[in-house]
Amino acid sequence: MAHIPDGVLSAPVLIVGGLVSVGLLTVALRRLDYDRLPQTAVLSAAFFVSSLINVPVGPSSVHLLLNGLMGLLLGWTALPALFVALVLQAAFFGYGGILVLGVNTMNMALPALLCALLLAPWMRRVATPRLFWIGAAAGGLGVLMTGVLVALSLGLSGKAFLPAAGVLVVTYLPLALVEAVITGTVVAFLARVAPELLRSPEVSHA
């Protein structure tokens, strides 16, 4: 539900979202050199495939956003990776729309960037048993912030959308919980199996 469809948001929100996304992508692409392209592509594909998994929560099921985890592992590179995933989802799965692509990218990318800048440096210092909690924080924070940004995009588009925005934030709460548990597990798993994925400055080049 992080994909806002076309035809909902007002023009100023769409334009601001587009400009912010283009700006962030320009910076991120400048930091990404061709040598690291294969690694980024493979990880971004792994996230894409993981986000297709139906995770049962209570009576229904959810898809994970994974933007917190991407921020932790990829740093700035998470932005083009997220953008590519959103483009593919819009064009081939019909999630979201065309004109809202900028807003949708911004809503996913800003939380990822926050995790990259705040949590990733901390993750490299902390002892291994505690890594689960950093992962959980990244997962929960990524979802909650995206939820707030989606609600803000709606709320700023018109007063009439405010209750809908409220309902949306509530639907994000169970997702945030599950994503926190799963992201924490992934980070703890990687710490034991492939610590270089978490520590190497080449991967998380924040």
Place this chain on the structure above:
Amino acid sequence: MSQTALLSPRGSGWITVRDPRLRIVAALLFALVAVSLRHPPALLAAVLFAAALAASAGMRAPDLLRQLLALEGFMLILLITLPFTVPGSPLIAVGPLAASQEGLALAVKILLRANAVVLVLLALVGSLEPVVFGHALARLGVPEKLVHLLLMTIRQIHLLHQEFIRLRQAMRARAFVPHSDRHTWNSYGWLMGMLLVRSLARAQRLLAAMRCRGFQGRLYLLDSTHWRPADTALALGFALFLGGLTTLDRLT
């Protein structure tokens, strides 16, 4: 999640021979026009056109419906809340709240716009070969580095999806059934972690293979798309249709 051929084009027919750049730009322009429509007649015309286009592009109705369903969760929230928040003449009253006709009309308009855009997007762009889509984006001025990332990601999605199916099958062989509990979430966490570990090894092999072929920090795009007279004709026809839609909207 059942599709084995992830991101495979589902279209067929006349649309597949048209220039990919034309299809991307046309979808973009259609979205711009559809979002600016204000009155039901033009909106209905846009949705009907979009559905006809999707049908003629060879998209199968069950696939399309399943993909549109992904949109409707969001739409449902708007449909339920908007009638109560937009002031206007009351339709029905639930307790102290009154649903207004204007709110319902606004919600239906948004519903029509969103569905029209998604249908056209799937028909024109979703029917493209993903690699051709990437090349067309580059020709339309999207930064090359981003396009290369897109192209490599498309290829890797296919490979990693197979890896995922293998891992998932191994879990099923061990009688894993997903429930809403900590065990399931932990197992999925390990599954995703394993996918990431495998993908890291895959990335190292990929870079090594690129180096073997003399990679020097730059990649090239090789494609051969030719703009044909029929593309120009179609572009003109499409522009006329969009102009007609806008005029219809102004007149009503």
